[in-house]
Amino acid sequence: MTSDGARRRRRDSPPPDFTPRTGPWLSTARRRNLTGWGFLLPAALLITLFSFVPMIQAFVLALQTGRGARLGWAEPLWMNFERLLHDEIFKLTMFNTVFYLVIQVPIMLILAMVLANLLNDPKLRFKAAWRTMIFLPCAVSLVSYSLVFRTMFATDGLVNDALMGIGLMQEPLNWLGEPWTARFVIIIGLLWRWTGYNMIFFLAALQNIDPSSLEAARIDGAGSFKTFWYVTMPQLRPMIVLTGILSINGTLQLFDESWALTKGGPAYTSMSMSHYLYELAFLKNPNVGYASAISYVILILVAVLAFIQMRAGDRRD
Amino acid sequence: MMMRAPRRRTSWRRAPRYAFLSVFALFSVFPLYFMLVSATNSTQDVLASRLTPGGHLLDNAAALVAQQDIGAAMTSSSVIAIGTTVLALAVCAVAGYGFEIYHSRGKDIVMAIIMLAMMIPFAAVMIPLFRLFARVGMVNSLGAVIIPAISTPLLILLFRQSSRSFPHEIIEAARIDGLGELSIFARIYVPTMKSTFAAAAVITFMTSWNNFLWPRVILLDNAVQTMPMLIANLTAGYVTDYGVLMLAVLLTSLPTILVFFILQRAFAQGITGAIK
Numbered sequence: 001m002t003s004d005g006a007r008r009r010r011r012d013s014p015p016p017d018f019t020p021r022t023g024p025w026l027s028t029a030r031r032r033n034l035t036g037w038g039f040l041l042p043a044a045l046l047i048t049l050f051s052f053v054p055m056i057q058a059f060v061l062a063l064q065t066g067r068g069a070r071l072g073w074a075e076p077l078w079m080n081f082e083r084l085l086h087d088e089i090f091k092l093t094m095f096n097t098v099f100y101l102v103i104q105v106p107i108m109l110i111l112a113m114v115l116a117n118l119l120n121d122p123k124l125r126f127k128a129a130w131r132t133m134i135f136l137p138c139a140v141s142l143v144s145y146s147l148v149f150r151t152m153f154a155t156d157g158l159v160n161d162a163l164m165g166i167g168l169m170q171e172p173l174n175w176l177g178e179p180w181t182a183r184f185v186i187i188i189g190l191l192w193r194w195t196g197y198n199m200i201f202f203l204a205a206l207q208n209i210d211p212s213s214l215e216a217a218r219i220d221g222a223g224s225f226k227t228f229w230y231v232t233m234p235q236l237r238p239m240i241v242l243t244g245i246l247s248i249n250g251t252l253q254l255f256d257e258s259w260a261l262t263k264g265g266p267a268y269t270s271m272s273m274s275h276y277l278y279e280l281a282f283l284k285n286p287n288v289g290y291a292s293a294i295s296y297v298i299l300i301l302v303a304v305l306a307f308i309q310m311r312a313g314d315r316r317d
Numbered sequence: 318m319m320m321r322a323p324r325r326r327t328s329w330r331r332a333p334r335y336a337f338l339s340v341f342a343l344f345s346v347f348p349l350y351f352m353l354v355s356a357t358n359s360t361q362d363v364l365a366s367r368l369t370p371g372g373h374l375l376d377n378a379a380a381l382v383a384q385q386d387i388g389a390a391m392t393s394s395s396v397i398a399i400g401t402t403v404l405a406l407a408v409c410a411v412a413g414y415g416f417e418i419y420h421s422r423g424k425d426i427v428m429a430i431i432m433l434a435m436m437i438p439f440a441a442v443m444i445p446l447f448r449l450f451a452r453v454g455m456v457n458s459l460g461a462v463i464i465p466a467i468s469t470p471l472l473i474l475l476f477r478q479s480s481r482s483f484p485h486e487i488i489e490a491a492r493i494d495g496l497g498e499l500s501i502f503a504r505i506y507v508p509t510m511k512s513t514f515a516a517a518a519v520i521t522f523m524t525s526w527n528n529f530l531w532p533r534v535i536l537l538d539n540a541v542q543t544m545p546m547l548i549a550n551l552t553a554g555y556v557t558d559y560g561v562l563m564l565a566v567l568l569t570s571l572p573t574i575l576v577f578f579i580l581q582r583a584f585a586q587g588i589t590g591a592i593k
């Protein structure tokens with residue numbers, strides 16, 4: 001925690017306050033208020049310095065052009081953004097990222113909700129064991145699991161052997177060498193890694209639902225599906241919005257899987273926007289202005305989708 | 318719970334639930350089993366889809382040590398993960414507590430701004446951050462990995478929400494007893510909120526141990542590379558030695574899996590406490 005020295009200094013500087021409540025109360029209140037602000041200060045400063053300031057700098061960079069250290073204002077200023085419109089690789093990486101988002105996030109959230117409901121059943125046996133097994137993938141890093149999946153989906157790997165073994169396939173499939181199968185493997189990987197994570201959030205939300213509201217629905221004669229749809233679901237809405245925002249935010253920033261699982265290939269067909277941004281900014285012939293323009297597209301996508309989600313979550317309440 | 322047998326009449330109706338759970342649990346655990354087993358097999362065995370433990374663990378270990386400086390990578394990863402966790406818990410717990418205990422209107426605005434920071438994707442700040450750390454000569458420095466990760470909106474939110482259940486009367490009582498504001502935090506709040514701290518520690522340790530993109534950007538020298546960077550490098554050549562790769566992946570995953578098992582109950586409790 002905070003160093004002992006800092007703590008002692010803090011405690012010593014304002015003398016302990018023994019003023020009874022009838023005394024000059026305002027000054028104590030004001031001092032406490034200041035203490036409260038002091039508690040927030042380190043966190044607020046760090047977030048300003050490492051999130052907000054660079055966010056503004058990235059925008060300035062996106063209006064600049066030039067290689068290496070020689071940067072100057074672009075002519076016209078929005079040149080980088082205009083270039084994005086004609087960049088086929090950028091369009092492809094954007095398509096890939098949005099594709100992962102649209103396919104994977106809904107499937108994952110529905111699966112997570114179904115699993116959470118099953119695990120919340122008081123009559124279910126071995127609850128802790130199920131939860132541990134389904135949550136376990138979250139303990140593994142994105143790069144680690146990507147490499148495990150890369151090994152399993154290799155042309156001479158386990159998945160092909162298993163599928164040929166049970167007669168579903170005649171020839172081994174080059175999963176990571178074909179655009180659509182490579183994207184499919186990334187989606188399977190994302191489902192594997194994140195479903196249990198979202199399940200824990202839903203499970204926590206379910207445990208906070210007042211059992212009497214479910215009891216009331218049962219007395220009114222609602223079946224288990226109707227109870228879920230009309231009583232449980234509305235109470236889960238804030239959690240659906242939160243997990244939705246976190247998942248969308250995460251998918252739009254997808255990098256590790258693209259880097260380690262498919263290496264973005266074949267020929268950019270599974271590469272994510274962040275991966276392309278990294279290549280432009282830090283590999284070969286860095287172009288930070290153009291890469292910053294891409295970073296702003298990601299930022300705007302995250303902001304717009306989060307805003308829509310929050311509005312949708314509010315209106316239905 | 319486990320002692321109670323389901324009523325006979327309903328037991329068959331519940332079979333599909335158990336089947337669904339079993340299939341999903343198998344899907345969750347199998348890749349990890351594959352990783353564990355493959356670490357003990359030769360590349361030929363891995364490609365022959367052998368699913369039983371083999372005798373090549375030591376060969377794989379020897380090959381791994383010969384190819385890569387595992388010790389240095391483990392050290393870098395440990396320094397980053399432990400350093401980030403300790404500092405992040407200190408800064409974010411104090412901030413979350415400050416938001417909830419010393420309430421005023423102005424703080425709600427600050428909180429909203431901090432939540433806004435949660436929406437900023439790291440990709441959008443990465444290039445300026447690299448330029449900042451390059452300017453102050455911190456390329457290849459582990460500090461450059463730790464510092465931007467200390468203050469995270471999610472942790473502040475977690476501590477703020479959990480502080481709601483912390484009884485304010487205790488604070489008043491402690492003030493009457495003459496304890497200073499920071500002592501109240503350190504001596505009363507911290508011991509009471511153990512499960513929140515455990516949850517926060519698990520999240521932070523795992524995220525920082527597993528972090529890949531930012532270390533990849535700022536740590537250019539292989540002498541300071543982290544474990545995720547090391548395993549990613551193992552597939553860079555023309556031929557991948559799968560047995561060695563799976564052993565390295567296993568070594569990279571062991572610390573976070575251990576932390577997970579030690580603290581998983583506290584983690585679930587901490588999340589539950591946070592959203593009450």
